[in-house]
Amino acid sequence: MSNDTPSNGKPNSGTPNSLRNGPDDTGRFGTFGGMFVAETLMPLIKDLTAEYERAKVDPAYLEMMDDFLKHYVGRPSPLYYAERLTKHLGGAKIYFKRDELNHTGAHKINNVLGQILLALRMGKKRIIAETGAGQHGVATATVCARFGLKCIVFMGAVDVERQKPNVFRMKLLGAEIVPVTSGTSTLKDAMNEALRDWVSNVDDTFYCIGTAAGPHPYPEMVRDFQCVIGREAKEQMLEREGRLPDSLIAAIGGGSNAIGLFHPFLDDPSVEMFGVEAAGRGLDTAEHAASMTGGAPGVLHGNRTYLLMDEDGQINDAHSISAGLDYPGVGPEHAWLKDNGRVNYISATDDEALEAFQLCCKLEGIIPALEPSHALAQVMKLAPTFDKDHLMIMNMCGRGDKDIFTVADHLGVTI
Amino acid sequence: MTALTRIDTRFEKLKAEGRAALVTFVTAGDPDFDTAMEIVNGLPGAGADIIELGMPFTDPMADGPAIQAASLRALNVGHNMHKTLDMVRAFRKNDDETPIVLMGYYNPVFIYGNDKFLADAKEAGVDGLIIVDLPPEEDSELCIPAMKAGLNFIRLATPTTDDKRLPKVLTNTSGFLYYVSVLGVTGTKAPVASTVGDAVKRIKRHTKDMGDIPVCVGFGVRTSEQAHDIAKNADGVVAGSVLVDAITDNLDENGKPGPNTATAVHNVVKQLAAGIKAAAQKN
Numbered sequence A: 001m002s003n004d005t006p007s008n009g010k011p012n013s014g015t016p017n018s019l020r021n022g023p024d025d026t027g028r029f030g031t032f033g034g035m036f037v038a039e040t041l042m043p044l045i046k047d048l049t050a051e052y053e054r055a056k057v058d059p060a061y062l063e064m065m066d067d068f069l070k071h072y073v074g075r076p077s078p079l080y081y082a083e084r085l086t087k088h089l090g091g092a093k094i095y096f097k098r099d100e101l102n103h104t105g106a107h108k109i110n111n112v113l114g115q116i117l118l119a120l121r122m123g124k125k126r127i128i129a130e131t132g133a134g135q136h137g138v139a140t141a142t143v144c145a146r147f148g149l150k151c152i153v154f155m156g157a158v159d160v161e162r163q164k165p166n167v168f169r170m171k172l173l174g175a176e177i178v179p180v181t182s183g184t185s186t187l188k189d190a191m192n193e194a195l196r197d198w199v200s201n202v203d204d205t206f207y208c209i210g211t212a213a214g215p216h217p218y219p220e221m222v223r224d225f226q227c228v229i230g231r232e233a234k235e236q237m238l239e240r241e242g243r244l245p246d247s248l249i250a251a252i253g254g255g256s257n258a259i260g261l262f263h264p265f266l267d268d269p270s271v272e273m274f275g276v277e278a279a280g281r282g283l284d285t286a287e288h289a290a291s292m293t294g295g296a297p298g299v300l301h302g303n304r305t306y307l308l309m310d311e312d313g314q315i316n317d318a319h320s321i322s323a324g325l326d327y328p329g330v331g332p333e334h335a336w337l338k339d340n341g342r343v344n345y346i347s348a349t350d351d352e353a354l355e356a357f358q359l360c361c362k363l364e365g366i367i368p369a370l371e372p373s374h375a376l377a378q379v380m381k382l383a384p385t386f387d388k389d390h391l392m393i394m395n396m397c398g399r400g401d402k403d404i405f406t407v408a409d410h411l412g413v414t415i
Numbered sequence B: 001m002t003a004l005t006r007i008d009t010r011f012e013k014l015k016a017e018g019r020a021a022l023v024t025f026v027t028a029g030d031p032d033f034d035t036a037m038e039i040v041n042g043l044p045g046a047g048a049d050i051i052e053l054g055m056p057f058t059d060p061m062a063d064g065p066a067i068q069a070a071s072l073r074a075l076n077v078g079h080n081m082h083k084t085l086d087m088v089r090a091f092r093k094n095d096d097e098t099p100i101v102l103m104g105y106y107n108p109v110f111i112y113g114n115d116k117f118l119a120d121a122k123e124a125g126v127d128g129l130i131i132v133d134l135p136p137e138e139d140s141e142l143c144i145p146a147m148k149a150g151l152n153f154i155r156l157a158t159p160t161t162d163d164k165r166l167p168k169v170l171t172n173t174s175g176f177l178y179y180v181s182v183l184g185v186t187g188t189k190a191p192v193a194s195t196v197g198d199a200v201k202r203i204k205r206h207t208k209d210m211g212d213i214p215v216c217v218g219f220g221v222r223t224s225e226q227a228h229d230i231a232k233n234a235d236g237v238v239a240g241s242v243l244v245d246a247i248t249d250n251l252d253e254n255g256k257p258g259p260n261t262a263t264a265v266h267n268v269v270k271q272l273a274a275g276i277k278a279a280a281q282k283n
């Protein structure tokens, strides 16, 4: 895809009206994004930005990235025609982009690899990361093990308790887990604690953020690393069907898998896009994680974006059955794509995701993670409303092995 | 140039006295409205020259455990931005000279509404703002409007703010510059007086050409000796976690304040003030 190869560093399509030119020099996507961090971190963030600008046009860096994506991660991931699900729903022709087949079982490693290779270039030997479900933590611990780097993962104490298998995985991989008990002891607090650690260890530490959020340049950088999903999907669809897909659909936590799929298609107006947030116990309750469909713009973790908060600007806790979607914010590029209308943001509840999870297991022989199960729940609603020649790609961004305990619990099964 | 604020006037007075300022931080509404009010009202009498009042936030990413807990204590008893401004108004009834700086994070201000916040803060008797997550790169958000509204925008400089970056940090700073003496969050590491002295000298080389803005040093100052040593080089010493710890240590098992809570804070302030006075006498 020649038009995706950065020439001036920006993965744009060359047209002035492209939706793919963001962010601007201040890290803004429209009014969203920015660099809202403490002064201690500003020089570090500027160093990181400068190094990333150099790396992304350095053939040696890009080659190493490609090599590891192919031989370590296992890319390209297949584009799979979900035939029985398609027949069952009786509408659009449904394809899964199989990023759950990546090493470590989710899309998270695409981003981690890019950031760790950057950390190596910068001579940083200590890697810190936040994690909710533990998928980003496992991916970071994995790549750190591969390169012999020290890895410290901040995880809310509540999540440490409900994601025990991933905690053990990270430990096997040599990472140190720091249970975070500040605030509400969940993902947002893990991110606060990682930022606090970074402020305290500025010389040797690289902060590997797990989603397309945080201060500039993270939203852009993480997006660029995840765009491999969309680039491959575009090529594969053209090969399979001889044309572009008609719609794309992906789950939204912080938004990295979704932006990775969407971004390469943003300038293709015929392609409709759906981002699915977690509606938890329902948008009409206080227990959800849908910051765009149920929140308002504010400033947290270094960027302006849609947030869940009260009328005093205090951040509310998010709720979702899926620990990976349990975050009260969203990446700023999604906030912008919501406001300009390019992407439709919708939601699915815990119960809808559970139902989709089970259907996918039975019809396709694929146990999906609870995160993409939210996208699947909307596939179940949307696919029947489209014609049979409508081509739809759903991002199967993670496998469900990590979730079987949660699902069993909700189904009242003891394992 | 905006009109002189109480901060400017206070530093002029202290300069004439040949003494550094004691800047004290407590969180608004901690542990409850009335106790916080009692604490703040007694600060000038105990020796505080400038009052920093923390605006509680759920996610204070530059603060250590003590101030995080203080924020949550305040929020848990229903504190909010309106009540913080009410505290300032109440304080101003008896004290029209001690400067008050509101310190915190951007989101609660942004949600209150920037213009309304600046107008209400000014009207309540606030003199300056410290917003931790608004670096110079984001000056158009609140810094420039605050200056127009007649409020000082006090910026943080840190050990990572090198000579190349300092002018950028100083450009729109007014009132004073707050030098964060350690790499870390509030209340965890202790500053080393000698390195702080060098850092202040480095900053002063830049402030010389920029109106000689006062430089105050904080983060980790706990004792009268530390205050004394820093006061020898800086225009002011900021103490926060040590006051907040005095509150924490004087709550009962249910987290409720007792008759000694405010006094305990005032005693800490008296000691810090004595350290600073001693430094002045030696100069």
Ligand SMILES: Cc1ncc(COP(=O)(O)O)c(C=O)c1O
Pocket (backbone or CB within 6 Å): A106, A107, A108, A132, A133, A134, A135, A136, A210, A211, A212, A251, A252, A253, A254, A255, A256, A257, A258, A323, A324, A325, A369, A371, A372, A397, A398, A399
């Ligand atoms: C499998 C999977 N999908 C999705 C997410 C949500 O993150 P994002 O929206 O950044 O893709 C996570 C986060 O942990 C995840 O593990």
